[in-house]
Amino acid sequence: MSFIRLEPRGQASKTMVYVTPLLAVALTLLSGFILFLALGFDPVKALHAFFIAPLTSVRGLGELVVKATPLVLCAVGLAIGFRANVWNIGAEGQLTLGAITGGGLALAFYGEGGWWLLPLMVIGGAVGGAVWAAVPAFLRLRFNASEILTSLMLNYVALLLLNYLVHGPYRDPDGFAFPESRLFEADAVLPILWSGTRVHLGALFALLAVAGGWLLIARTFIGFQIKVIGLTPAAAGYAGFDQKRIVWLALLLSGALAGIAGMGEVAGPIGQVTAGISPGYGYTAIIVAFLGRLHPVGILLAALLMALSFIGGEAAQIAMGLPKAITGVFQGMLLFFLLASDVLIRYRVRFGTRRAVA
């Protein structure tokens, strides 16, 4: 007999479903406060540098949007899959492939570009991400292999592929053997939307993904099928919904969106293909998707919050000399508190043995 038990609460409160993300944020801040105190930093100053200072300048706000863009694009796709019990953990690899294919097109047509090059790169990025996501889809449907493992493992393959390319075929011929490509020409760079910042056309793609994701989930018959498959697979079988088709759709769609995000990074703020195109957007997008309750609008808000943790982490490193790991610590705490509060809205904790309770 265990001394701590979880007891189901019966009906989970509807309000709490929306309150828990806020609760998780509050608990993260509180833990951060204690953490900074224990590390010997002034907690108020550190939290200010982390969460407030980046929001007080146009540049900071712009950076917020720049970082949120790939997070939104990846997380909307992931959320559609998660709703149908398709656990794509490979957005990071799909994003990398999008950067490789989209960026590859920019390099292939170097010096002969035109207005058509950017649309082609968008399509190329989407196809690259989708092809990378098609591998786990095929393996799951053909061999019943868990897409959690296969998509995760493909992230490392994608990263090694990128490393090979920037050291080899993609390397700038005039770049003194640095592992990076040429800088893209103007025809291959996404236009800036907000002058004085690095906010680029990709932000618009992200907003379109939010609107499209909402439409798909809330209004289409495909969205309804995704919902039924996610909640009750047996009922989906009874209704005659094609579960294989939904697995394909979820993985190809999330792969394509992640691929567009990767293309947007190399054709946007980076402007070339390098070995380090993502600080883990594809992994953070998993947190974003859950923090946003798998709802596109929630994802938009969650992505802005997580973007702040990236920027705040950098700012705090510079201003206070905090270690780099601080960003990961905050993201991890946020996900931990969110999952923990999720468990606690569905279960209550009981101490002592069963008999003592009775």
Added chain:
Amino acid sequence: MPSHAETFPPDAPPPRLELRGITKRFPGCLANDHVDLVLQPGEIHALLGENGAGKSTLVKMIYGVLHPDSGTMLWQGAETTVPDPAGARRLGIGMVFQHFSLFDTLTVTENIALGLDDAGRMDELADRIRSVSERYGLALDPERHVFHLSVGERQRVEIVRCLLQDPKLLIMDEPTSVLTPQEAAKLFETLRVLAAEGCTILYISHKLEEIRALCSRATVLRAGKVVGATDPRQETARSLAEMMMGAELSTPERPPQGAAGAARLSVRHLSTTSDNPFATNLKDVSFEVRAGEILGIAGVAGNGQAELMAALSGEMLVADSESVVIEGTSAGHLGPRARRTLGLAFVPEERLGRGAVPELSLSENALLSGYAREPLVRGGMVHFGRARAYAETIIRGFNVVAHGHRAEARSLSGGNLQKFIIGREILQKPKLLVVGQPTWGVDAGAAAAIHKALIGLARSGAAVLVISQDLDELFVLSDRISVLFHGRLSDSRPTHETTVERIGLLMGGLFGTPPDEDGEITRAV
């Protein structure tokens, strides 16, 4: 145990169990409201009530699974509380649940040992099992693995497990719902022997004829309250049903069948193979259902019903496309969606979790199967207004008690959810309706409404196939009856030419050896 004997006259022994003012409240519902119940030693006492009347809650409190909010419980005259099922067993209370808790891959002895608080040595336990099963006529081989056992034998394992602890009170929850009439008759003999030895039996059932035959006392619950106590032998099944419902029962009338029309469903030489070693493969099953008739398929659960349902709905595709023909089209390779388009509607046995999504609203559940034959989806977009209107039509047309189309499917009682699902299928005007266990666990009022709707559908020209374990139901509904046993289907017989006894023998596997027309074998009740 403190003695309260002085409160009783010395010559009358105290009741085995007495409940006084037992009340149990769940969030949003008063499950038991000041329930009084007296069980005498050696009596077989029926606990009657519709679904949701509070029977399960009450017996779970007696067995220590739940705890009353107020009220007192007296065990052999002494006030007591039952902290948990182990405490109940220590007092001498045993319970046989409706759903068995046995491990398929363990032997009978191992299963019983797991359920005992002091099992002792395995070989000694096997001997004890043998002696108890002989004494009470419960034939059982302690060495066999449970997956070899029929449902009736599995129930014997559960009963023997209780008897090994010398219970003074045995609670039986719907014990005959899974038995053939002959198996039920044997169970009743055992229960009568037990009662004659002084064991009290609390018997929960909704089969009123059984209760009239077996029980000497009945307590009727309605909406958590005791509404009556009676001697069921002095009542009719109809008067008992009306006591339970608190309203008059209208039995559906089956108008004579016209000439049967064209075959809407033909199943020819259907065989299935499954990777699952516990599945029952269908073997060379052939039958036809014609327009305007209801074919009933009887059989004890686990004889291939689930496989037959899946092969008909399209959830399981069969090797030979020709072996399932719907409206003249070979459908063996078609999925559920294509079969619906051909005119099939389908009511699965499992309502919540297959026939309906628990967390979704009724309008979304109307869309679940309604999309195929109703104009609810246009250009890939869901027409939510029409789905709502369709749900409202079902709710009105089939008297579904629910808080409107927004109510979640899981908030409905079993009977109301089943009315909703059957309504959803019937309103699509199917040419062929396949229904599994239409009224299993459904209260008498809803069951009558469902039967009426099924008969109405057949008389309007549709073909209806009913797969059920409930023989009374099949005899009310069907024009013809077949029996499924070990994956084989018997030839069908017109209902008016056959008897419950003959169908019961077929359910026990006596194919090809028809018994005499008069039943030497007595009916279960």
